[in-house]
Amino acid sequence: MPGAIPGTMPRAMRQILRTPMTVIGLVLVLVHVAVALCAPWIIPYGPSQLAGMPFEPPGDRFMLGTDVLGRDYLSRLLMGGRITLTVALVGVLIAIVAGAFLGLCAAWFGGLTDEVIMRLVDTKVAIPSILLVGVLIPGFGQSVGVLIFVIALVYVAGVIRTVRAQALTIKPQSFVAASVLRGESSLSIMLREFLPNVADLLCVEFAIRMSSAILLVSSLSFLGLGISPPTPDWGLMVSEGVGYIHTDPWLVIYPSIALCTLVVGLNLATEGVANALGLDAARGMVKG
Amino acid sequence: MLSAILRRIGLSFLILVLVSLFVFVATEILPGDALDVSLTDDDLAVLTPAQLAEMRAALGLDRPAAVRYVDWLSGALVGDFGTTILTGAPVGDIIWGPLRNSILLAVLTTLVAVPVAMVIGIIAAWWRDRAPDAIVSTGAVVGYSLPEFVSGNALILLFAIWLPIFPATITLYTQGPMLDMLVVAVLPVATIIIGSIAYLSRLLRLGLVESLASDYVERARLAGVSERRIVFVHAVPASLVPTLNAAALYVAGLLSGIVVVETVFAWPGLGLELINAIRKREVAVVQAAVFLGAVGVVIMNLMADLSIIALDPRVRRNTGRS
Numbered sequence: 373m374p375g376a377i378p379g380t381m382p383r384a385m386r387q388i389l390r391t392p393m394t395v396i397g398l399v400l401v402l403v404h405v406a407v408a409l410c411a412p413w414i415i416p417y418g419p420s421q422l423a424g425m426p427f428e429p430p431g432d433r434f435m436l437g438t439d440v441l442g443r444d445y446l447s448r449l450l451m452g453g454r455i456t457l458t459v460a461l462v463g464v465l466i467a468i469v470a471g472a473f474l475g476l477c478a479a480w481f482g483g484l485t486d487e488v489i490m491r492l493v494d495t496k497v498a499i500p501s502i503l504l505v506g507v508l509i510p511g512f513g514q515s516v517g518v519l520i521f522v523i524a525l526v527y528v529a530g531v532i533r534t535v536r537a538q539a540l541t542i543k544p545q546s547f548v549a550a551s552v553l554r555g556e557s558s559l560s561i562m563l564r565e566f567l568p569n570v571a572d573l574l575c576v577e578f579a580i581r582m583s584s585a586i587l588l589v590s591s592l593s594f595l596g597l598g599i600s601p602p603t604p605d606w607g608l609m610v611s612e613g614v615g616y617i618h619t620d621p622w623l624v625i626y627p628s629i630a631l632c633t634l635v636v637g638l639n640l641a642t643e644g645v646a647n648a649l650g651l652d653a654a655r656g657m658v659k660g
Numbered sequence: 661m662l663s664a665i666l667r668r669i670g671l672s673f674l675i676l677v678l679v680s681l682f683v684f685v686a687t688e689i690l691p692g693d694a695l696d697v698s699l700t701d702d703d704l705a706v707l708t709p710a711q712l713a714e715m716r717a718a719l720g721l722d723r724p725a726a727v728r729y730v731d732w733l734s735g736a737l738v739g740d741f742g743t744t745i746l747t748g749a750p751v752g753d754i755i756w757g758p759l760r761n762s763i764l765l766a767v768l769t770t771l772v773a774v775p776v777a778m779v780i781g782i783i784a785a786w787w788r789d790r791a792p793d794a795i796v797s798t799g800a801v802v803g804y805s806l807p808e809f810v811s812g813n814a815l816i817l818l819f820a821i822w823l824p825i826f827p828a829t830i831t832l833y834t835q836g837p838m839l840d841m842l843v844v845a846v847l848p849v850a851t852i853i854i855g856s857i858a859y860l861s862r863l864l865r866l867g868l869v870e871s872l873a874s875d876y877v878e879r880a881r882l883a884g885v886s887e888r889r890i891v892f893v894h895a896v897p898a899s900l901v902p903t904l905n906a907a908a909l910y911v912a913g914l915l916s917g918i919v920v921v922e923t924v925f926a927w928p929g930l931g932l933e934l935i936n937a938i939r940k941r942e943v944a945v946v947q948a949a950v951f952l953g954a955v956g957v958v959i960m961n962l963m964a965d966l967s968i969i970a971l972d973p974r975v976r977r978n979t980g981r982s
Contacts, residue, residue: 491675492678495679497908497912497957498675498908500911500913500953500957501916502915502920503949503954506935507682507686507946510941510943510946511687511688587805590809594809594923595935596935610809610813617813618821621821624817628813632807635807636806639801640801
């Protein structure tokens with residue numbers, strides 16, 4: 373922190389570290405990210421390798437046993453968050469950049485630009501996310517690329533709304549009028565006057581959309597519309613294990629716990645950080 | 661006020677037309693037509709180009725896209741979604757029974773979720789920034805962090821397998837009697853409701869806390885109005901406005917959740933029908949299901965907007981603003 377006195381922390385940071393739930397959330401997220409990054413080097417078997425017999429119980433060779441095909445469940449579990457996290461991350465980043473640009477355009481130009489952008493946003497909001505994905509899959513097929521595009525499409529509308537609302541409160545302020553008098557171009561005003569003032573909002577938006585996107589990608593994989601087998605993925609692992617829930621419930625329970633700890637952690641951390649920054653995360657949070 | 665109402669209704673129609681255009685373009689024009697995506701590679705290997713052209717003509721796919729769109733939309737507006745490509749059955753016959761079952765789930769969930777969320781929201785706002793508020797807030801965060809396929813399977817494990825109280829999967833037909841559907845709806849509704857309550861109670865709490873900090877509440881306090889009267893007579897109605905503003909998001913989230921829950925429990929609803937149709941690449945059913953989902957969101961959102969106009973004098977006066 374430039375200008376901070378050595379040995380002191382900014383007020384926001386102190387408030388974050390004083391809230392136990394936020395710390396728990398941050399730790400969960402860090403552990404998940406670390407596991408996702410290091411997984412290829414720490415897994416005992418290849419995630420798609422038929423290492424043993426089907427449904428082997430937990431033991432010395434397989435710490436969490438094996439799945440229906442005899443693949444090591446621990447390896448699949450450790451690898452299971454990577455694709456979802458990647459798809460959610462790239463998709464949401466695209467949504468944030470595009471949403472910030474379109475939201476600022478809507479607020480700055482107003483008039484017809486605003487009207488067109490906002491009616492398109494309304495149209496997107498009217499189509500529930502899973503239905504939106506469903507309508508695209510027959511024509512576009514099912515691939516990681518399509519999935520990223522879909523995530524960006526799903527989350528861009530919310531970002532546009534948030535950014536536009538914030539930008540409209542900035543627009544009447546005098547420094548904006550000053551930049552107009554200086555003869556700055558619209559693009560320059562949006563980037564230099566508006567963007568810094570919506571930056572912290574965009575960070576919170578990113579975190580909120582990220583947890584929601586992870587839920588969406590996992591749900592799609594569970595429905596058979598997301599990640600395709602044999603990729604190790606938690607949503608897919610639950611759907612593969614659900615047929616054996618009577619005899620081997622752990623095949624469902626382990627990936628469920630992995631997914632939920634990640635999303636709960638992310639939401640707790642977001643909530644705490646947003647509160648510390650004086651922003652409200654609640655309105656933006658919605659599933660699907 | 662009348663112009664505000666007419667404007668909202670007009671906007672709703674415009675959005676539905678845009679949705680229909682999107683649904684049509686996404687499924688029919690890019691990159692192949694409905695016949696291409698319905699046929700498997702095996703079919704394509706056997707069929708000659710002449711046969712394909714004949715099938716296209718029979719399905720009306722040889723007409724220009726714009727003509728087909730207008731045809732489809734005019735049918736859709738009166739509930740006629742054409743026929744399926746694979747079997748030639750009317751789409752209406754396939755979707756109306758499941759639609760009823762899905763609406764049943766949505767209505768049951770909302771009927772239970774709204775009062776529960778109100779109680780929770782009021783509790784959290786009454787003791788804001790104290791222990792009950794913290795517990796409710798953390799509970800809500802966990803609540804909407806649970807995907808339906810996880811909470812649904814957890815409930816199946818707990819209450820259908822370990823404690824065999826409820827059936828794990830629904831074995832009723834789409835036309836099953838309403839009363840039988842109600843009995844087996846307990847676990848599916850319990851699954852969707854977790855996220856609904858979490859979302860609604862947070863919105864209500866936020867609205868309540870905001871209005872409790874407002875000037876008119878301060879004035880009422882100074883005038884000696886009791887805190888209970890302030891909360892129930894002044895703050896609760898005011899907190900409904902931001903909550904109703906989120907109606908579109910709530911309904912959209914609810915419908916997405918219902919698709920997952922129907923798959924988890926094999927509930928014979930439109931969501932399950934949609935997933936099957938996507939797997940079979942049955943485009944006409946996909947179009948109909950998605951369009952009907954959007955109709956549901958738009959209608960509920962319109963009703964919420966009209967309630968806001970009725971509830972909030974500020975909105976009534978500012979008719980031009982959206």
